[in-house]
Amino acid sequence: MTQEPENHEHRLKRLKMRSMRRGIKEMDILLTAYADANLGLMDGARLDLYDQLLHENDQDLYQWVTGQVTPPSPYTDLINHVAQTHQTK
Structure with missing residues (x-):
């Protein structure tokens, strides 16, 4: 079964939600501020990297x-x- 590619708007919403709902409050704050300011400006490769980053452990991040x-x-x-x-905030 082949999965359809995720559309851009859905991807941005998913990444923003994952930025907001981390394991520790400090990362919620840091990544939500970053996502709000930058997700809409990122190209596909940068979004891919950010998506990978969101899979990392919060303590490491x-x-x-x-x-x-x-x-x-x-x-x-x-x-x-x-x-x-x-x-800068």
Whole structure:
């Protein structure tokens, strides 16, 4: 059975919801602010990377965003952007 590709608007809504409903409140706040400011501006490849990032453990994400631990290389730029977006609010 072949699954239909997800339409763009549905994908943005799904990613925003996953950004809002994390395991820890700190990540809810950080990722919701980032999603609100950036999801609509992202191309397909960037959305793919963000979708992958949302599958990571919240404790790891929090340590990466706060600079406690260096993020894995595929996420370095994205994590830096998430951290900067939150700092400017």
